[in-house]
Structure formats: structure tokens, C-alpha cells
Amino acid sequence: MIKYPNGQKFIFTQKAHKKSAQDISFSSANRGISLEEDINLSNEYYLGAGALLITKRPTPIHVSKVDYSHGAKIVNAFFEKQSTTDYNGVYKSRYFDFEAKSTQLKTSFPLNNIYLHQINHLENVIAHGGIGFFIVEFSSLNEVFVIDAQTVIAAFHHGDRKSIPYAVFKENGVLVPLGFNPILDYLTAIKTLFNL
Amino acid sequence: MIKYPNGQKFIFTQKAHKKSAQDISFSSANRGISLEEDINLSNEYYLGAGALLITKRPTPIHVSKVDYSHGAKIVNAFFEKQSTTDYNGVYKSRYFDFEAKSTQLKTSFPLNNIYLHQINHLENVIAHGGIGFFIVEFSSLNEVFVIDAQTVIAAFHHGDRKSIPYAVFKENGVLVPLGFNPILDYLTAIKTLFNL
Numbered sequence: 504m505i506k507y508p509n510g511q512k513f514i515f516t517q518k519a520h521k522k523s524a525q526d527i528s529f530s531s532a533n534r535g536i537s538l539e540e541d542i543n544l545s546n547e548y549y550l551g552a553g554a555l556l557i558t559k560r561p562t563p564i565h566v567s568k569v570d571y572s573h574g575a576k577i578v579n580a581f582f583e584k585q586s587t588t589d590y591n592g593v594y595k596s597r598y599f600d601f602e603a604k605s606t607q608l609k610t611s612f613p614l615n616n617i618y619l620h621q622i623n624h625l626e627n628v629i630a631h632g633g634i635g636f637f638i639v640e641f642s643s644l645n646e647v648f649v650i651d652a653q654t655v656i657a658a659f660h661h662g663d664r665k666s667i668p669y670a671v672f673k674e675n676g677v678l679v680p681l682g683f684n685p686i687l688d689y690l691t692a693i694k695t696l697f698n699l
Numbered sequence: 700m701i702k703y704p705n706g707q708k709f710i711f712t713q714k715a716h717k718k719s720a721q722d723i724s725f726s727s728a729n730r731g732i733s734l735e736e737d738i739n740l741s742n743e744y745y746l747g748a749g750a751l752l753i754t755k756r757p758t759p760i761h762v763s764k765v766d767y768s769h770g771a772k773i774v775n776a777f778f779e780k781q782s783t784t785d786y787n788g789v790y791k792s793r794y795f796d797f798e799a800k801s802t803q804l805k806t807s808f809p810l811n812n813i814y815l816h817q818i819n820h821l822e823n824v825i826a827h828g829g830i831g832f833f834i835v836e837f838s839s840l841n842e843v844f845v846i847d848a849q850t851v852i853a854a855f856h857h858g859d860r861k862s863i864p865y866a867v868f869k870e871n872g873v874l875v876p877l878g879f880n881p882i883l884d885y886l887t888a889i890k891t892l893f894n895l
Contacts, residue, residue, distance in 0.1 A: 561759035562760075592827075593794035633752070
């Protein structure tokens with residue numbers, strides 16, 4: 504019998520593979536989208552509880568052609584890279600801005616899916632007194648950390664470093680409590696990280 | 700000879716009508732897009748000057764079908780309404796959130812293109828200590844005002860009022876200085892409006 508370390512049934516795995524042929528949300532981006540869903544649900548909880556207001560920026564799409572024969576139907580367009588970060592909002596009048604990323608690695612967080620314009624944006628956020636951070640999931644470890652954007656910015660600009668060691672998250676980040684409501688209590692972790 | 704009250708030449712009107720069949724950015728949304736361009740350019744100026752950091756949320760698009768035969772080409776999608784506002788950002792660590800609207804009317808600002816979910820969002824912004832406002836252009840008068848979101852929220856919830864009189868902007872809003880750099884110096888007006 505084949506062992507599935509995460510306890511998934513085979514039928515689920517089959518469905519997942521079938522889905523991956525049609526849907527880009529599966530494959531390597533799958534963990535990231537799960538993290539995103541967890542964050543979105545946590546944000547809904549925070550909003551309802553009056554604790555925190557965070558909104559997610561829509562994915563930018565470049566529209567090349569629109570067919571107006573039946574309403575406005577977009578018939579040619581493509582996804583663009585987010586020029587800033589995915590999330591921002593307000594906590595007790597303070598501006599929050601963050602990016603969420605997931606890795607399956609256990610020993611480091613690779614920086615190759617963070618872009619220079621996102622780093623520049625977070626540098627501007629900090630310069631204007633905003634609170635910039637990353638939510639980073641080590642999916643194989645089932646651990647989620649918050650870490651000051653300045654730590655990621657410094658690593659990004661460090662010429663010969665392509666990743667941030669897991670140990671840096673243990674030392675400089677704060678572990679996010681996992682639960683039901685909210686699923687990811689990252690606000691509690693942020694309050695600890697930034698002494699809010 | 701036919702008189703055009705706005706002084707447009709006929710050739711321009713022809714081109715405009717031709718364009719309007721292909722491009723929804725013309726027609727009634729035209730003035731709003733000019734205001735949007737002016738705000739975007741002003742935001743670039745503010746960013747370069749280190750005065751203010753504002754980002755515009757991308758227009759949300761619902762993607763129904765993607766063709767993966769040559770990369771990821773979106774072949775069926777449609778525009779969605781922005782569920783929040785168009786702009787937010789940070790000024791001296793304070794959270795800013797605003798919507799920009801333009802009207803060709805001279806005596807009032809109609810509320811029919813402001814949506815309940817935008818009002819709810821701005822109510823949340825204020826509840827969390829953020830600074831919420833509208834930038835409203837009276838295009839026929841070449842005047843642009845900033846006005847506290849609470850004024851618009853109150854009018855929106857006022858059962859029998861479908862618009863805000865121009866006089867309210869004169870009394871409770873602040874006129875935005877128009878210039879070259881920035882084109883719309885709305886930050887100066889906001890500092891006056893909110894005593895920042």
C-alpha cells in the first residue's frame with residue numbers, strides 16, 4: 504500500500520491531477536493559493552470583529568480586445584504582475600502593507616518569486632511610516648511566520664543570497680498562531696513583531 | 700450652422716462617436732478617466748517628492764476562460780465593479796482611502812454612481828482610524844474638491860436625497876489647487892480638510 508504522508512486519499516489525488524491540466528491555480532501555485540484563501544478568510548474574521556481592515560488588490564489584467572456585441576466581453580487579455588503587493592489596509596489608523604508567499608522547502612525561503620518593484624514599494628511604505636511585512640508559509644512544516652519587510656529587503660539586496668534561511672524566521676520572525684477563527688491569527692503575531 | 704455648446708469641432712465629435720463604438724473609456728466615463736489620469740500623475744509626483752504614497756487598485760476582472768495553447772491568454776472575461784474604492788495609501792503613517800468621481804453638472808454631485816459596498820468600505824475605514832475622502836470634479840466648472848467621506852456617507856444614507864448640492868462642497872469641502880506639478884495638489888487640500 505502506498506503511504507500518503509499527509510493522509511490524502513488516492514481518489515482526491517486523482518481529482519487533483521485532473522484539475523491541474525485545466526486550472527493554473529493547481530501545480531506549484533497550489534500552496535500559495537491555499538495560503539491566500541486562509542488569509543482572505545482571516546481578513547473576513549478580522550473585519551467582522553472590528554479588529555483590522557485589510558483588502559486584497561485584484562490581479563492586474565491587461566485588456567487587449569473587448570467584444571461589445573453582447574455587453575462588454577473581454578476576448579483577449581493577459582495577466583500582469585502585481586506592481587506592488589497583494590494586501591494593504593489599516594489597523595488603529597496605521598497603514599499596513601504586506602505580501603504573502605509560500606514555500607515547500609524546509610530549510611530556506613527562496614527569493615526568486617519576489618520582484619524588485621515589490622521591494623521598492625515596501626521600501627516606500629516604510630519610508631512613509633507604514634508597517635510593511637511578509638507572511639511566509641513553510642508548507643511542509645505547517646508553519647507560518649510574519650517577518651519585517653526590512654529583513655526581506657536586506658536579503659534581497661544582498662548580492663550573493665538567493666534565499667532566507669529558515670533559522671532567520673525562527674530568530675527574527677514571529678510564528679503565526681493557527682486556529683479556526685481566525686485561521687491565521689497573523690494580527691497577534693504582527694502586534695508582537697512591531698510592538699503595537 | 701449647428702452650435703456645439705462645449706465648443707467641440709464637428710470632426711472631433713465624429714471621431715469621438717467612432718471611438719465610442721469600440722472603447723468604453725469614452726462616452727460618459729470620459730471625464731472620469733481624465734480626472735483619474737490627473738490623479739495618477741499627481742500620485743507619481745507625490746511619490747517622487749517623498750510626500751505621499753498612494754496606489755490605485757486594478758480594475759477587478761472575472762476570468763471565465765483561459766487558452767493555454769500559447770502561454771496564458773484570457774479569452775472570456777468581464778469587468779467587475781470595484782468592491783472597495785479606487786485608491787489607498789499612506790501619509791506619515793496614516794492610512795488614506797478615497798474614491799474619485801467627476802460630474803458635468805454645475806449645481807450638484809449625483810450619488811447614483813457610488814455603490815453601497817463602497818460606502819460600507821469607507822465606513823470601515825473611518826471606524827479603523829483611517830482618513831476617508833472623495834475627490835470630486837465639477838468638470839464644467841473646472842473645479843475639483845476634496846470632501847470628507849463622512850459627508851458623502853451621510854448624504855448616501857439620507858433617504859430622499861439623490862445628490863449633494865454644489866454649495867455643500869463650497870462650504871464643507873476644500874478646493875484643490877490646480878497646477879503643473881502636481882496637476883491636482885489634493886494633498887494640500889487634505890491637510891487643510893483634516894488638520895494634518
